[in-house]
Structures are given as C-alpha cells and as structure tokens.
Amino acid sequence: MHTLVDKHADAVVHANLAAGLSTPKVSAKDVNVYYGEKRALMDVSVDIPDRGVMSFIGPSGCGKSTFLRCINRMNDTIPICRVTGKITIDNQDIYDPKLDVVQLRARVGMVFQKPNPFPKSIYENVAYGPRIHGLSHSKADLDEIVQSSLEKAGLWKEVKDRLNESGTGMSGGQQQRLCIARAIAVNPEVILMDEPCSALDPIATARIEELIDELRKNFCIIIVTHSMQQAARVSQRTAFFHLGTLVEEGPTTEIFTNPKDKRTQDYITGRFG
Amino acid sequence: MxxxxxxxxxxxxxxxxxxxxxxxxxxxxxxxxxxxxxxxxxxxxxxxxxxxxxxxxxxxxxxxxxxxxxxxxxxxxxxxxxxxxxxxxxxxxxxxxxxxxxxxxxxxxxxxxxxxxxxxxxxxxxxxxxxxxxxxxxxxxxxxxxxxxxxxRARNHFERLVVLVLMLCAAVAVLTTIGIVFSVLYETIRFFFDPSLKGRPTVTEFLFGTEWNPQAAMRADQGDIKTAYGFIPLLTGTLLITLIAILVAGPLGLFSAVYLSEYATARFRAWAKPILEILAGIPTVVLGFFAALTVAPLIRGWGAYFGLDVASESALAAGLVMGMMIIPFISSLSDDVINAVPQSLRDGAYAMGATKSETIKQVVLPAALPGIVSAFMLAISRAIGETMIVVMAAGLAANLTFNPLEAVTTITVQIKTILVGDQEFDSAKTLAAFALGFVLFFVTLVFNIIALTIVRRYREEYD
Incomplete structure (x- = not known):
C-alpha cells in the first residue's frame, strides 16, 4: 500500500501539471437528468482529462452514478429517463442523434458495482466485446486480445489454465477483474467504474486499486466511490456531488486538504453522508 | 356418533x-x-x-x-x-x-x-x-x-409435533405415487406373465410389434393374436403428434415470451399475459372439438386445394391444436425465467456496446436456458399425456406412419378406448391398458430425467 501512496503522490503532481494544459477527454456542459418529473441532476459541468483517474464522491442519491451513466448513455435503457445539456468526448457530442450508441459504448467501457460476468466461460467473457464489434479476424487474433486483456487486468496468471471454466465460478475480486478485462478488451478510450469495489473485501479492493493505477497510463478512468480513502488513493482529480449538483471539482489533494465549499468540508470530515 | x-x-x-x-x-x-x-x-x-x-x-x-x-x-x-x-x-x-x-x-x-x-x-x-x-x-x-x-419446553415439544405432521403429509404424497406405480406395474406384469390370461403377448411382441389391433384378441378364432398388441404404431403416433405440437408451440411460445419480457411495454404486457394464460385454462375437450370440427376440415380443404390427400382425422390437426394448448406453458414459464435473469447481466452487455437483440441472444437466453428447457420438457410431458384433443382429432386407426396428413393414434387414446364401457379384468385387452399406461409413465419419466440432467448441467449461478 505504501508504494501505492507514493506513486499516487507523484501522480497528483503530474496530473495537476497536465490538467491545465491538455484538452479534456470528456467534457460536460449544463447536464440535467430527469427521471419522469424528478430532476436528478442539475446543471452539471465538468471537464475530465485523459490518462488519469477522476473520482466522483458524495452521499447516496447525490447523482454521481446518474452522471456516470450519462457518459456511456446507459440511462437510455431507462424509459422514463431524459437527459439535457451537452456531453462531448474528444469534442464529439455523444447525444448527437447521428451517433450510434453501440459505437459510443465501444469507446466507453463500464465496470459495475457488483461483478456481473456473463454466464459463459472466462475466455468467452473477454472475447464477447471483440466478437460483437468485429475486432478480430481470426482465432489467433482473438486469443491474443483475450490474453492481453487478461494480462492488463492482472488476471492472466490466475486463469490461463482454466479459460474454459465458467466466469461465474471465480471469487468476487477475480470476477470484478474479469469484468475489467472484458471492458478493456474492446480497447475503449474511457472506462467508467461505478463503485467497483463496494462488493469486495479489502485485499481484493487493494488489487483493483493497483490495477486502476496501472490502467490510467492508457485510459481515461472515471470512478464513482463511496470511500473517500479510495478516492484519495486512486484519483488525481475529484468531484464532489451533493443533492444533484456538482459542488466542487479539482485536484484530489486540493479537495481533501483545502476544500473551498463548506458542504465539501462537512462531507469529507464526516459531518454528513 | x-x-x-x-x-x-x-x-x-x-x-x-x-x-x-x-x-x-x-x-x-x-x-x-x-x-x-x-x-x-x-x-x-x-x-x-x-x-x-x-x-x-x-x-x-x-x-x-x-x-x-x-x-x-x-x-x-x-x-x-x-x-x-x-x-x-x-x-x-x-x-x-x-x-x-x-x-x-x-x-x-x-x-x-x-x-x-x-x-x-x-x-x-x-x-x-x-x-x-x-x-x-x-x-x-x-x-x-x-x-x-x-x-x-412446550415450544420444542409442539414444534416436534409440527415436523411430524409435515413429514406425514410428504409421506402421503410420496406413498401415493409409489402406490400408483406399483398398481400399474402389477397389472402390467399380469398382462405379460399371467398364465391364465388368454391371448397375451410376450414383452418383445408388445414393445416391437408394428400392428395394434386389440379387438382381434377378443375372439380367439379371429385375427392373429400374436400381432394384436404391437405398441410401435402408438409410440410413433404419440411422438409424431408431440413433435408437431412442439414445432408449433416451441417457437411461438419462446418468441412471444421474449417479446413480452424484453420488448413489450408494461401496458401491453399487463393485458397480453393474462390473455395468454387464459389459453391454458381452456378445457382440452373444447380444444378437441375445435380441432375436430374447425381445424381438421380446414387442413383437409387446403390439402385438397394443393392436390394432397388428407385424412379427415389427421395427426397434423391434432398436433396443431395441441401445440396451441401448450403455448401458454412455454411462454409463461419462459417469460418468468427470462425476467429472473438479473438486470446487471443485461447492463453488462449493453455497456459492452451490444445491441438489444445481441444481448438477448447471447446473454439473456443462455442465462435463462435451464428454465426454458424445463418449460419445454413440461410442455412435452403435457403433450404426451394429453388425451381429449387426440381422441377427437387424431382418430383411432393405429397406422404406423410419419406422414402428418394421415390418421394416427396415441397411447392415451388407446388406453381410453380400451377402458371405456364394460370391462372384464381377466382379459388381455383390458390389461393392455395398464401396460400402455406403464410405458407412457416410463416415456414421460425419461423426458423428465433428460430435462433435469440438462437443467443441472447448464445451470449457471448468477447473483
């Protein structure tokens, strides 16, 4: 864990330097989300840099997961849900009617709160994305994608001899890493993680956090978490949500050591939430 | 008193x-x-x-x-x-x-x-x-x-009594089943091995004979008794009609289940599903005369139009209507198991960029497969055991044929025909019903075992 914290301190410095310079990967402007009549998210605007980890924190029901699900348009699957405002990835509006949601989701992977491997073999779980998006042309291609994805997810050594066993037979932590491998198999640009460790024990959580730290070299990662320690450990930037609004956003160290808003301070010092 | x-x-x-x-x-x-x-x-x-x-x-x-x-x-x-x-x-x-x-x-x-x-x-x-x-x-x-x-410790004593009562209830159900099996088995053994029974066939003649004509056995001087109890035509008739029924009900039931659970709006589903379930409540005797009086003449008419010779009682008519009868079993049970597939699996597939139909084909249906298979097996068991529709629509002629346009007969129809009217329980003809019943039981049992094996083999744990 110590090395993780050290690495993390370096990373923050880098991120702070980089944040102002590079153009944002994901950019949201005045995003509102309605569930029927209820307004769940109010005028959220935020810029998320590439090759780094951004964490969303806040009390339950504050809208952080709702916002996360806007970025790959998962909210489309909820009939009563309506999104207004503008979200862009690389300056491309993802709510553009001409854009196909299938292609969007190939670029924006997602990992869920509870590990949800498909009831298929470990191999098939990872091969699923490349297959439906036609990324491989031969069995050898596919084998390579599966292997490299599992390697990147730190799972290859554990499962290489049982690729044909069911993905649902593994431990919770392994299942979650399998879901991460599944997500990165289609080589996305952004990876969304919705409380990826909340169903895991501390050891499995530490492994996932190491993995996230590893993955940020190549991906833009956005993570929703309930654990402020986790946000502090893995992310370079943090956004605090409260009652459907984005209260404060900035470098993680800033948010945790020197929050500007009273509500942020109350939350991180444990006064509510 | x-x-x-x-x-x-x-x-x-x-x-x-x-x-x-x-x-x-x-x-x-x-x-x-x-x-x-x-x-x-x-x-x-x-x-x-x-x-x-x-x-x-x-x-x-x-x-x-x-x-x-x-x-x-x-x-x-x-x-x-x-x-x-x-x-x-x-x-x-x-x-x-x-x-x-x-x-x-x-x-x-x-x-x-x-x-x-x-x-x-x-x-x-x-x-x-x-x-x-x-x-x-x-x-x-x-x-x-x-x-x-x-x-x-009054509570512990009383609860022990409750357990005893529950056990007795379970025992009654189990013992009844065993009792039925043994009573059928006993008469079946009499049918094959009772030396005082005239005109009884051997087990081989029964199981592999290709001619079914129990009336011939009524009079020893008429017909060849040795070939009176060949069970094969009944088995093929039963399987033919069941096959037609499953070919009708399988796709219709499964696809309507997929539509209802995945695509239909909540409002449509709210009134469509009960109507589908009403179909399961139609008495089979009503479906039977629907088959005999409406469907069979219709098929005969179409057949004549295409120059085909269709019997007025055909396996096709019986199979089609029986298929209608078992649609609700397949659709309703499949619908339930498809709904039981956790939303998190669908979300996982959608988040990978799978389309709705890809998600259903590659994730939802495989996850629901054990339940769907058992729905099919239940429907097949129902179809094999169904009597009234086939009595009315399929006829009594024990033809050994796979042509769905001809009249065939089934095991259940023959049991009913043999046991209707006055009976003498020392005649081979009457006891043949028990042998048929036993074989029917056995066939259904085999299907159930296959179903259970498949379900156990492909059961996936997702929670």
Missing amino acids: SGYYFVTMAVLVLIAFLVSRAQAGRLIKGGVGQLHSLPNYHGLFAASAVFVPMLLIYVVGVPLLEKFAQAQALSFFGAETASDALHRGATLRDIHNLVAGQYSGTPSDSLVEAARSMKSTLWWGNALIFGGGVLAALVAIGLSLGRVSVAF
Whole structure:
C-alpha cells in the first residue's frame, strides 16, 4: 500500500501539471437528468482529462452514478429517463442523434458495482466485446486480445489454465477483474467504474486499486466511490456531488486538504453522508 | 356418533388450550423472560396432547368395532355364510337394513337376532369409544396442566409435533405415487406373465410389434393374436403428434415470451399475459372439438386445394391444436425465467456496446436456458399425456406412419378406448391398458430425467 501512496503522490503532481494544459477527454456542459418529473441532476459541468483517474464522491442519491451513466448513455435503457445539456468526448457530442450508441459504448467501457460476468466461460467473457464489434479476424487474433486483456487486468496468471471454466465460478475480486478485462478488451478510450469495489473485501479492493493505477497510463478512468480513502488513493482529480449538483471539482489533494465549499468540508470530515 | 365425537373433541381441544395457556400465563411475573415457552405454546402443547390420542382412539376404534360387530352378527348364521363372500355381503346388507329399519319383507328369526346383536354391540362399542376418548382427553389435560412450569419446553415439544405432521403429509404424497406405480406395474406384469390370461403377448411382441389391433384378441378364432398388441404404431403416433405440437408451440411460445419480457411495454404486457394464460385454462375437450370440427376440415380443404390427400382425422390437426394448448406453458414459464435473469447481466452487455437483440441472444437466453428447457420438457410431458384433443382429432386407426396428413393414434387414446364401457379384468385387452399406461409413465419419466440432467448441467449461478 505504501508504494501505492507514493506513486499516487507523484501522480497528483503530474496530473495537476497536465490538467491545465491538455484538452479534456470528456467534457460536460449544463447536464440535467430527469427521471419522469424528478430532476436528478442539475446543471452539471465538468471537464475530465485523459490518462488519469477522476473520482466522483458524495452521499447516496447525490447523482454521481446518474452522471456516470450519462457518459456511456446507459440511462437510455431507462424509459422514463431524459437527459439535457451537452456531453462531448474528444469534442464529439455523444447525444448527437447521428451517433450510434453501440459505437459510443465501444469507446466507453463500464465496470459495475457488483461483478456481473456473463454466464459463459472466462475466455468467452473477454472475447464477447471483440466478437460483437468485429475486432478480430481470426482465432489467433482473438486469443491474443483475450490474453492481453487478461494480462492488463492482472488476471492472466490466475486463469490461463482454466479459460474454459465458467466466469461465474471465480471469487468476487477475480470476477470484478474479469469484468475489467472484458471492458478493456474492446480497447475503449474511457472506462467508467461505478463503485467497483463496494462488493469486495479489502485485499481484493487493494488489487483493483493497483490495477486502476496501472490502467490510467492508457485510459481515461472515471470512478464513482463511496470511500473517500479510495478516492484519495486512486484519483488525481475529484468531484464532489451533493443533492444533484456538482459542488466542487479539482485536484484530489486540493479537495481533501483545502476544500473551498463548506458542504465539501462537512462531507469529507464526516459531518454528513 | 361421529358427529358428537368430533364436536366433543373440538370442545376438549379448545378447553385444553385455554386452560393450559391461562395456567402458563399465571406463571409470568414481571416479564415473559423467565418462562421458557410462551403461554401460547403451553396451550398448543396441551391441545395437541388432547387431539392426538382422541383421534387415534377414533381411527383405530371405529373399524375394529365394525369388524367385531359383523363377526358377532354373522355368528347367528351358519359357517358357510361367513366364508362365502357373496353370501356374506348380502347377509350383512340385510342386517344393516334391519338395524336402520329399512328392511322390506319379513325377516327370518336369525336375521332379527343378528340385527339385535349388532345394534347392541354397536351401541356399547360406540359408548366405549366415546367414553375412552373423553377419558383420554381429561387425563391429557390433567397431565399437561401438571407439566406447565417455568422450565417446561412446550415450544420444542409442539414444534416436534409440527415436523411430524409435515413429514406425514410428504409421506402421503410420496406413498401415493409409489402406490400408483406399483398398481400399474402389477397389472402390467399380469398382462405379460399371467398364465391364465388368454391371448397375451410376450414383452418383445408388445414393445416391437408394428400392428395394434386389440379387438382381434377378443375372439380367439379371429385375427392373429400374436400381432394384436404391437405398441410401435402408438409410440410413433404419440411422438409424431408431440413433435408437431412442439414445432408449433416451441417457437411461438419462446418468441412471444421474449417479446413480452424484453420488448413489450408494461401496458401491453399487463393485458397480453393474462390473455395468454387464459389459453391454458381452456378445457382440452373444447380444444378437441375445435380441432375436430374447425381445424381438421380446414387442413383437409387446403390439402385438397394443393392436390394432397388428407385424412379427415389427421395427426397434423391434432398436433396443431395441441401445440396451441401448450403455448401458454412455454411462454409463461419462459417469460418468468427470462425476467429472473438479473438486470446487471443485461447492463453488462449493453455497456459492452451490444445491441438489444445481441444481448438477448447471447446473454439473456443462455442465462435463462435451464428454465426454458424445463418449460419445454413440461410442455412435452403435457403433450404426451394429453388425451381429449387426440381422441377427437387424431382418430383411432393405429397406422404406423410419419406422414402428418394421415390418421394416427396415441397411447392415451388407446388406453381410453380400451377402458371405456364394460370391462372384464381377466382379459388381455383390458390389461393392455395398464401396460400402455406403464410405458407412457416410463416415456414421460425419461423426458423428465433428460430435462433435469440438462437443467443441472447448464445451470449457471448468477447473483
């Protein structure tokens, strides 16, 4: 864990330097989300840099997961849900009617709160994305994608001899890493993680956090978490949500050591939430 | 007598409950904490202590008394009356009529004596049972009142009794099944191996014979008995109709389930699903005449249009309508299992960029497969066992054919045909029904075992 914290301190410095310079990967402007009549998210605007980890924190029901699900348009699957405002990835509006949601989701992977491997073999779980998006042309291609994805997810050594066993037979932590491998198999640009460790024990959580730290070299990662320690450990930037609004956003160290808003301070010092 | 006995029993059970509960209630001083079991359990314990012995006394006592009274009454007649079943039954009937005052004509002296004896035996016997029951109940009340104490584990005792009752219920279901199987098996063995049975086939002739004509066996001088009981045409007929039914119901049922659970709006689903389930409630006899009077002529007409010769009772008509009958089984059960697939799996697939149809094909249906297979197997079992539709629409001719346009017959139809009307249970023809029933049971069992194996093999754990 110590090395993780050290690495993390370096990373923050880098991120702070980089944040102002590079153009944002994901950019949201005045995003509102309605569930029927209820307004769940109010005028959220935020810029998320590439090759780094951004964490969303806040009390339950504050809208952080709702916002996360806007970025790959998962909210489309909820009939009563309506999104207004503008979200862009690389300056491309993802709510553009001409854009196909299938292609969007190939670029924006997602990992869920509870590990949800498909009831298929470990191999098939990872091969699923490349297959439906036609990324491989031969069995050898596919084998390579599966292997490299599992390697990147730190799972290859554990499962290489049982690729044909069911993905649902593994431990919770392994299942979650399998879901991460599944997500990165289609080589996305952004990876969304919705409380990826909340169903895991501390050891499995530490492994996932190491993995996230590893993955940020190549991906833009956005993570929703309930654990402020986790946000502090893995992310370079943090956004605090409260009652459907984005209260404060900035470098993680800033948010945790020197929050500007009273509500942020109350939350991180444990006064509510 | 029975009425009084049970009313008394109910009253005593209630008294035992109330008294014991009150007694236990008095032990509570300050809090329930000191008492091991709640007062209600003391009451229930006392109530069951009254109920069980009283019921036992009745259940054992009444048949014993009846036997005893009969023996007493019959002793007024000669020994030959008691030994001859027919004579014995007639005499007992006379005695009972006389006791009830419904005897017409002048009874003989011994009959009058016998009736008087029976009457008094029954009176005394009933009094004994009643008295014994009440005595047992009072003793039980006394004893259980004596046992009411802070430490007495009334709850554990009562719960053990509950477990016993549950076990008995399970045992009744299991034993009934075993009993049915063995009674069918017994008659089947008689059919094949009873030497006194004329015209019985061997097992091989039955299982592999290709001609079914049990009428021929009625008269030994007519027809070849050896080929009268060939079971193959019935099996092929059954399987042909079942196959047609599954070909109709499988896709229709499964696809409608997919539509209802994945695509339909909540409002459409809310009224479409109940209507589909009404289909399961249509009596099969109604579907049967629908098949015979509407579908069969229709198919015959279309067949004639295309220059095909269709029998007026065809396997196709029966199979189509039977398919309609089993659609609700497949669609309703599949719909339930598809809905049981966790949303997180669908979300996972959508988040990978899978389209709705890809998600259904590659994730939802495989996850729901065990349930879907068991829905199909249940539907097949229903189709194989279905009688009324095939009786009306498929006909009686035992043709060995796979042509769906010809008339065929099924196992169930033949069982029904054999057993309708007057029967003699020493003829091979009647007993053939049991052999058919046994084979039918066996075929269904095989399907169920296949289904269970598939379900177990492909069961996925997702939670």
